[in-house]
Amino acid sequence: MRKWIIAALMFAAMAGCSSTEEKPAEDTGAATTPPATTGGATTGGATTSGVTGSGVTGAQAGGGIPSSALKDPRNILSRRNVYFDYDQFTVKEEFRPLVEAHAKYLQANRSARVILQGNTDERGAREYNIALGQKRADAVKNMMLLYGATEVQIETVSFGKEKPRREGHDETSWAENRRVDIVHSGE
Amino acid sequence: MPRLFLAALAFMILAVAPAHGQLTIEIVGGAGSTIPIAIVPFENEGTWPLGITGIVAGDLTRSGLFRQVSDAGIVPPPTRAEDVRLGDFRARGADAVVVGSMRPMADGRVDVRFTLLDAVKQVQLASVSYIVTQAQFRATGHKIADVIYEKLTGDLGVFSTRIAYITKQGNRFELVVADADGGNPQAIVGSNEPLLSPAWSPDGSRIAYVSLESKKPVVYVQSMATGQRQVLANFRGSNSAPAWAPDGRRLAVTLTKDGGSQLFLINADGSGVQRLLSSGGIDTEPSFTPDGRAILFSSDRGGSPQIYRLTIASGAVERMTFDGSYNVSPNATPDGKGFVFVRRDGGRFLIAIQDYATRQVQVLTSGPLDESPSIAPNSKLIIYAAQQGPRGILAGVSSDGRIKQRLVSPAADVREPAWGPLPR
Numbered sequence: 001m002r003k004w005i006i007a008a009l010m011f012a013a014m015a016g017c018s019s020t021e022e023k024p025a026e027d028t029g030a031a032t033t034p035p036a037t038t039g040g041a042t043t044g045g046a047t048t049s050g051v052t053g054s055g056v057t058g059a060q061a062g063g064g065i066p067s068s069a070l071k072d073p074r075n076i077l078s079r080r081n082v083y084f085d086y087d088q089f090t091v092k093e094e095f096r097p098l099v100e101a102h103a104k105y106l107q108a109n110r111s112a113r114v115i116l117q118g119n120t121d122e123r124g125a126r127e128y129n130i131a132l133g134q135k136r137a138d139a140v141k142n143m144m145l146l147y148g149a150t151e152v153q154i155e156t157v158s159f160g161k162e163k164p165r166r167e168g169h170d171e172t173s174w175a176e177n178r179r180v181d182i183v184h185s186g187e
Numbered sequence: 188m189p190r191l192f193l194a195a196l197a198f199m200i201l202a203v204a205p206a207h208g209q210l211t212i213e214i215v216g217g218a219g220s221t222i223p224i225a226i227v228p229f230e231n232e233g234t235w236p237l238g239i240t241g242i243v244a245g246d247l248t249r250s251g252l253f254r255q256v257s258d259a260g261i262v263p264p265p266t267r268a269e270d271v272r273l274g275d276f277r278a279r280g281a282d283a284v285v286v287g288s289m290r291p292m293a294d295g296r297v298d299v300r301f302t303l304l305d306a307v308k309q310v311q312l313a314s315v316s317y318i319v320t321q322a323q324f325r326a327t328g329h330k331i332a333d334v335i336y337e338k339l340t341g342d343l344g345v346f347s348t349r350i351a352y353i354t355k356q357g358n359r360f361e362l363v364v365a366d367a368d369g370g371n372p373q374a375i376v377g378s379n380e381p382l383l384s385p386a387w388s389p390d391g392s393r394i395a396y397v398s399l400e401s402k403k404p405v406v407y408v409q410s411m412a413t414g415q416r417q418v419l420a421n422f423r424g425s426n427s428a429p430a431w432a433p434d435g436r437r438l439a440v441t442l443t444k445d446g447g448s449q450l451f452l453i454n455a456d457g458s459g460v461q462r463l464l465s466s467g468g469i470d471t472e473p474s475f476t477p478d479g480r481a482i483l484f485s486s487d488r489g490g491s492p493q494i495y496r497l498t499i500a501s502g503a504v505e506r507m508t509f510d511g512s513y514n515v516s517p518n519a520t521p522d523g524k525g526f527v528f529v530r531r532d533g534g535r536f537l538i539a540i541q542d543y544a545t546r547q548v549q550v551l552t553s554g555p556l557d558e559s560p561s562i563a564p565n566s567k568l569i570i571y572a573a574q575q576g577p578r579g580i581l582a583g584v585s586s587d588g589r590i591k592q593r594l595v596s597p598a599a600d601v602r603e604p605a606w607g608p609l610p611r
Contacts, residue, residue: 010277115402124536125516125529125558126603127428128366128485128492130404131441131448131469134425138447143379156443160427162381169577 001005023054046071065108070184076101080182082140083172086121089135091143099140103147103181106154112151116140126160133158133180136156140180196506205303210369210581212249215591217329221254222339225281229301230266230288235321239249239289239299242328246346246368247335250568251590256281268302268311276306283339285331296320299327303335312338325370343565350570351385351394351608352581354599361599362396364411367606369594375409376416385530386429386438388455391477395419395429396439406440408455419457429475430482431455439463439473439482452483464497464504474526476519483507483517483526494528507541510548514539516559516586520586522566527551527559528588538571540586551588561606570594570604 069075082095091099106112118133137156144154166173224247232238233271247253256279265271266288268446268611271281287301302314313334319327324348333344344557348367353360354374362376362385374381380399387394388408395408404427409416424443431438435455442451442460450463450470463482464470472485482497491512496505508514513531520526525542535554556574563569566586573582575593579600583592594601 015494059232096451103395117402123534123556124513124531125485127441127472128469128515130427131471134443134448136442144235155403155423156425158397158443159381162383 034039065105067109067112067184069105070187077105082136082180082182083091084136084178084180086123086174086178087132089132089139091139096143099143102148103144103149106144106150110150110153113153113155114144115183116154116156117181117183117187118156118160119163119177119179119181120161122161122164122169123174124161126162129160130158130162131160133160136178136180140182188204199445208593208599209372210365210596210601212369212470212583213593213595215593221252221282222282224253224258224283224285224339225256225258225276225279225306225336226285227258227261227264227266227287229286229299231291232289232446234291235297236326237321237324239328239331240285240287240322241334242325243285243332246329246332246344249368249592250336251338251585251592252340256467266306267304268314271304273304273306273309274405282307283335285335285457292318299331301331303338315495325366329366329368335534342567343609345563345565345568345606345609347610348564349391351605351607352381352601353385353602354596355381355579356599360505361605362394364394364607377498379551384605385603386431386608387605388431389433389435389608391608393455395431396415397429408457415589419455419458420453420460422460428473430475432475433477433479440477441471441473450482464502472516474517474519477521477523483519485515485517494526508548518560518562520562520566521564524566527560527562527569529560538569539586542568549588551584551586552582552591559603564609566595568606570606572602572604 067075072078077100079098082091082099102114106114116137118137120129120133135157137158141154143158164177166176208554226240228240228245229274232240244255245411248255261275265286267286270549271284271286284304284306290298292298293494296318297392298316298318300316305312315334316330317327329346332346336344346367349364350367351362351364354363358379360378360382361374362382363372363374365372378398378400380424383397385394385396390411392407393410395406397404397406401420404425405418406420406426406429407416419429420440420442422442422444426440426442428441429438437452438455440451440453441448448469448471450473452461452463453459466486466488468487470484474483480499482499486495486497489506492515493506494508494514494517496507506578511530511532514528516529525540527540529539529541530537536558537550537554538557538560539548539550539554545600558572560571568583568585570581570583573580581594581604
């Protein structure tokens with residue numbers, strides 16, 4: 001919590017220094033391939049600190065991916081859902097690029113944090129499903145660690161079957177609800 | 188931090204509101220044989236709008252073990268044991284007779300007396316007097332029903348106990364406490380985020396539960412008397428599945444702070460966290476055995492979710508369930524003989540009971556989505572959550588599977604029942 005406050009203060013101070021450079025990074029349209037674009041470059045060379053005009057990334061010099069990328073629909077980072085098979089908690093191959101992209105974002109922005117929220121379908125015991133959702137969130141976390149994110153950046157929690165996105169009692173709803181959501185801090 | 192504080196304040200304000208709608212218990216399947224009993228209206232009972240014999244008769248009938256025999260035609264209706272001609276009642280098929288009186292006292296209270304007679308053996312089984320206020324009539328009726336139940340069945344009555352459960356109406360969740368017959372429902376917690384896993388302290392003075400109000404599972408303990416609550420466990424990750432130790436000083440909880448869902452002991456004030464086990468998989472849903480020496484829990488350590496028993500002193504873990512690929516939610520029976528649990532059979536989720544000694548499993552319900560079994564303090568009745576069409580309801584089943592009840596709520600989805608302890 002304290003770290004966040006410090007980061008926010010730092011940003012406020014820097015934003016004050018370069019108040020003419022507040023143009024949001026997504027306007028540049030350069031954020032589709034995150035690793036190739038540093039925050040400093042897209043905001044018109046404000047500083048070399050990696051702090052972009054659109055938000056706090058707190059990245060090391062030159063290494064940041066702008067947080068605007070998280071909201072850019074053309075960027076893989078805007079995708080946040082990892083789906084699972086029934087009773088399963090292994091991340092399927094098709095979601096590897098998505099998990100990797102978020103991990104690389106965390107690697108490039110060491111002060112960035114995510115919460116991984118595990119969910120299950122409605123079948124099975126409530127508390128056991130909390131544990132099952134947790135295991136899914138942990139599986140995504142473990143893959144992120146392999147791709148360069150650090151332990152301190154990721155909190156895994158579970159809603160079990162308590163917060164279904166779809167309320168139906170059919171396979172379509174169940175498939176939607178067997179899911180881990182990647183939530184970046186501040187969202 | 189201030190946000191959390193505000194949220195806590197909001198909760199205080201919401202605490203103890205009358206719940207929306209009362210549960211009504213219906214018997215949907217009965218025992219093979221029932222005890223025929225005549226309950227004669229008490230002397231003076233008509234003086235008050237709410238009587239007592241109606242409460243007694245309702246409790247006994249809903250238990251599924253009794254049926255009422257009418258005393259119509261016995262004139263005048265007897266109110267004292269010495270006035271009862273047992274032959275009149277035998278002729279109507281009654282095996283037991285209850286008579287009594289309600290006499291106003293000078294201070295405004297009422298002297299309620301009743302006598303229970305065995306019409307077959309022609310002996311008096313019980314005679315008790317209670318000095319009560321009118322507000323205590325319902326509670327007195329439950330007490331009388333407990334005495335009759337115990338004398339005639341040999342088991343403890345649980346009509347004076349309370350139950351806790353969660354209701355969901357739209358996006359509103361409430362933790363409700365009610366009398367065992369569904370009467371007096373009181374919402375003690377309200378939230379726009381899910382609530383689950385209510386657990387009574389052994390003396391009934393506190394309830395632990397899980398709330399997702401801070402976007403993750405956090406365990407709270409709330410006082411029944413004051414409505415005040417405190418955080419029991421809010422560590423990094425998920426905090427859930429509270430279960431009280433029989434001494435009421437500690438709870439077992441599932442925490443993920445050290446990775447994976449693992450079992451911990453924690454003092455009732457949130458201090459003294461101590462890890463119980465280390466496994467690579469899921470360990471959760473702890474339930475203490477009544478002697479406090481062991482904890483039943485569910486785990487996928489063997490590949491599929493099964494129930495295990497941890498002996499706390501030695502750390503030894505023994506697998507308890509073997510049939511089927513999904514056995515979870517163990518709830519140790521208070522008589523120390525076994526546990527109730529949820530079994531998946533095909534695609535159906537069923538309530539079952541297992542005996543420690545024989546390892547025999549009896550499936551008690553037929554699903555399709557039965558869960559959260561909680562057993563009464565007399566080990567005779569199990570309350571659980573079921574799905575009826577699109578709605579969640581509570582249901583009851585006797586531990587021999589013969590008596591089936593449905594607890595119907597007028598409005599909300601109802602789930603997560605927890606049977607409270609015997610009153611002290």
